[in-house]
Amino acid sequence: MKYVDEFRDPEKAKTLSREIRHLVAGIARAKQRPLQIMEVCGGHTHAIFRYGIAQLLPDEIEFVHGPGCPVCVLPMGRVDDCVALAELPHVIFATFGDAIRVPGSKKSLLKAKADGADVRMVYSPLDALKLARDNPDREVIFFGLGFETTMPSTAMTVLQAKAENLTNFSLFCNHITIIPTIKAILDSPDLHLDGFLGPGHVSMVIGLRSYEFIAEHYRKPITISGFEPLDVLHSVWMVIKQIAEGRAEVENQYGRIVPRNGNEIALAAVDRVFETREFFEWRGLGSIDHSGVRVREEFAEFDAERKFSVPNLKIADPKACQCGEVLKGVIKPQQCKVFGTACTPEMPLGSLMVSTEGACAAYYNYGRIDTTGLKKRAPSEATLVTTEGAP
């Protein structure tokens, strides 16, 4: 219970932990197989491992780590496209730091930079816009990445570029959308989820209504959750309470940040600049209909896919890499053949080992190694055995 000290209110954490155990004891189907709760967002995956939340829960609850880490679901071919763009003469390729180490089929952006490409790490798309203003003789390409949390910022940056009549700024758009992805997961025959922890900051933008199909059509409970350890524990309690009471509703644990209608100004900016793609390719999950956006025709001059020739090749993951199975929750990170050997955070083979929000990196950093010197259960080991016996 060491980690309880790091909660905002340790007493509340203990009470929630006790309440969850009490509720689970009364859920009949938890006796046949563990209750599987998917945390959709990589921020939650990180918190679960970092704060040992699984250790506060009974063995009958198992987390399935969802696809909500934009860096982790980036297919290798898209990284190759980034490298190809970055290596064009006169190009400055601006990217969030999270993406720079993701391996492509030949190299990462970091390696491309070492080989001479002008790759810059930026904190904000506005920084890429500034690069374009400051370097009028260069072409600045911003690598737009992320779910609805970062999508409005990119949209606003494109609107700003248009307002300023900048001719040397463009966007390589790889933004993805959460709702079609959750639907694809719910339709997947591999998964038997009992409930969801919904993404907090995506929901701050899109609001709550988009999730209603999960409760109404699929009859699964979902709780939108904050990112502090107590938030995650509280949200697990809310999902388990719904299961225990036979309810399936969209609940909001993160009401201090997430309004029911989301951020309408941000949604309007997104709608102005982007349109839905017919499909988008995801690492590990394959092609998902309507799960990505592209730049509208009206803003074609700011679309790197129209402005430059992008290879757009589909590249299979390395054979040894099992990121896809981990992403779908079919195997646990440490069950992957190359986990911690050929694939480590220092030398990642798969994308889940790159980002701190990736399940493998989180497990490698916080779950596998006992830093306290005390014998403690690694977060997923206890559920491992029961997973294999699950239907």
Next chain:
Amino acid sequence: MCLGIPGQIVEIINEDMKLAMVDVGGVRRAVNVAFIVNEAHPVSACLGDWVLVHVGFAMMRIDEQEAAATLALLREMGEYQAEIDSMKTSDLSTGAPS
């Protein structure tokens, strides 16, 4: 990228471009406030607002006590160091065209 960090708006840099200076635990940077303003709460009214900042944009106004509690907890846990470091290394002094 997706985490977000609470900060307080300490200066309006450019009302037309909706740019404001945010202080995040002593680190300052320009952020765009377009997503938190409307007729009832124009840019000029943002001074002193506590906001959740994502990739250089204020995405939501938040309660001051809530922001302070979140910042304190996250600083204690070292959770936000990477976010603050990346803010520092990529400083956008004004964000406005010069």
